[in-house]
Amino acid sequence: MKKLLNQAGDAVADSLRGLEAAHGHRLRVDHEHRVVLRGQDPDVPRVGVVSGGGSGHEPLHSGYVGRGMLDAACAGEVFTSPTPDQVIAASRAVDQGHGVLHIVKNYTGDVLNFEMAAELLADEGIDVEQVVVDDDVAVTDSLYTAGRRGVGLTVLLEKVVGAAAEQGCRLTELAALARSVNDRGRSMGLALSSCTVPAVGRPTFELPEDQFELGIGIHGEPGRERLRAVGARDAAELLVDPVLADRDFTGSPTICMLNGMGATPLMELYVMYGEVSRLLQARGVTIARNLVGNHATSLDMAGCSLTLLTADDDLLDLWDAPVDTPGLRWGC
C-alpha cells in the first residue's frame, strides 16, 4: 500500500488538521471529538444540522460544513461509525435552543450510535429529529446494513436541508423536508477497482481487469453482480435502468449527480455524464440541475454513481441558495 499518509491510525486526525489549515476562515475543528464545526454561528438562531459517518468519503461529510449546509460533521474512523460521544459533542455545540436535525446514512452502526446520542441529548433537553438516508437501489440488506444503504443522495439532502435551516425552517418541518427528499431520491453505483483501507493495507476485494462490480457499496461492500466491463454508453444504462425501475422520475424537474468514487479522472466522469444525460432525456427525465465530480467517495476506488432526486420549484430554490463549504460553494 502506497498512500500520502503518516501512520495509518492517524489518517483521520491528520486530515482534519489539514482541512482546518486550509479552511480555518470557514470552519473550526474540535480535535478531541473529531467534530468539524462552522467557523461562525448563523446570524439568526435556528435549528442545527448535524451529520457524520465513517471517514474516507470526503468531501462527505466534513467538507460540507459551512454556511447553507451542515453546522457540524462527526468524523468516524475510516469506514467506521462515529461514536455517540462525537454526536453529542457536535449537537451540543450547534444547538441554539431550536433543536438539532441528525442526518444519518443507513448503516446499522451509524443509526444505533446516532439514536443513542439522541436519547442522551433528550435527557439534556435538546430536541433531536433524525432522518435516515437509504437511497441505494442496488441491494436490500448488505454487509453493514438492514435495508437499503445510504449513499450519494446524502450530499443533495445535506445541501437542501442546510438551505432550509438557514432560512429559519423549524425542526419538525425540517425533518419532514429531509424525509421527503429521501423518499424522492435514488442512487446506483459501479466500481472499476477496489479501495484500500489504510489500516488494512491491501485492497478490500480483487476485481479482475475485465470486470465491473455493479451496485457497489461506498465501503467496497459487494454489489448486485460482477459483470464484464463495458464502455461508457452501456455503463450508463447499468446505472440509469435500475434507478428508473425503482422510481418514476418523469414529469418533474430532476436534480442529477454523477459522482466519482475517488480515483476516476474528471474526463471519464464527463464522458459518463454525457451518456447518462442523453439516456435520461430519451427516457423522459428532465435534468434541471446537475453536479459532476467527486462528492461522496470511497477512498481510492475507481468508479462512479448516479443519484436522481425529484424536485419542484421550492426544492430548486433551496438547491440554488448560497452555500459556502469546502466541497460545495456558490452564491457566496
Added chain:
Amino acid sequence: MKKLLNQAGDAVADSLRGLEAAHGHRLRVDHEHRVVLRGQDPDVPRVGVVSGGGSGHEPLHSGYVGRGMLDAACAGEVFTSPTPDQVIAASRAVDQGHGVLHIVKNYTGDVLNFEMAAELLADEGIDVEQVVVDDDVAVTDSLYTAGRRGVGLTVLLEKVVGAAAEQGCRLTELAALARSVNDRGRSMGLALSSCTVPAVGRPTFELPEDQFELGIGIHGEPGRERLRAVGARDAAELLVDPVLADRDFTGSPTICMLNGMGATPLMELYVMYGEVSRLLQARGVTIARNLVGNHATSLDMAGCSLTLLTADDDLLDLWDAPVDTPGLRWGC
C-alpha cells in the same frame, strides 16, 4: 485498461459533450474545433483570454472557461498539443477588437502551435500576446520541453489574469501581469503511480510498490529521481524544499495550491496540506490563500504537486474576484 470511456479515440469529443451537457448554461462548445467558449460574451468588450493544451489534465483547461477566468480553451487530443487551427478558431471567437492573450504551458509542440496561430491571427489584424508558463522546478529540459515544464501554476495564472481581463486591463498590461505571475510562481510534484493514456492502453511507466517518482511531469515524464516511498511528513519536504531552494517566498503573502494528480483521495490531499502548510510556516512563508484539490491532473495518476505564488494586495484582490467556471467558482 479499464476506463469509463467509449472508444479511446473518442475520449476527448465525448468528454466535451458531457461538459456541455452539464454546464450548457455557462459555456458552449465548438465541436468542430474542440474549443470550449464562454456561454455569454463579457458585458463590456475587452481582451480575450485563451488557453489550451493536451487533454487529460481536467479541469485544466476546459473547466476554467467562464466569467472571471478563460474566454476559451482549446482541447488537444490526450497529452497532445492543440493544433494552430484550434487556437485560431478560439481566438477569432473571443476577439472583440482589443486583442487576445494566449496562455501556453511550456511544451515544445504547444509553444510552436500557439506561435504559428499568433502569426496567422496577426495577418488577420488580431493582436496576440503570448505568455509561456514554466513553473516546474523539477527538471530543466524534459521529454517534451526545452526549459522548464509548465504545470500547476497555470491554474493560478489563468484565475488572476482572467480577473484582470474582466476588469478591463489592456492587452500589453495583461501580458505583463501574466509574465510577472509566471516569474513569481514555482511548482514541484511527485507520483505514486503512473497514468494510463486511453489510446495506449497500458501504464506509461511502471513504479514499484515501494517507490515515488519525484519531480514527475504531468504527462508521466520522468522526474528527478525515484526514491523509496515515505510518509506524508517527509513527502511534504520533498515538495517544499526544492520550491524554496529555487525562490525566496518569505516576506510576501503567498498563494499555495496543493494539487491532486487525479486518483489521490481528498483525505490524503488534506493530510499533505496539513504537513505542507506547517512546514511552510516553519520556513517563514505566509500562506494568504490556498487551493486543495484536483485542479491540474494527469488522468488517473496518484500523487500530488505543490505550487507557490508570491502575491501582493493587488494580486490577492484579483484572486478573490468573482469566478464562475465548472472548476473554480466563488463570488457568483
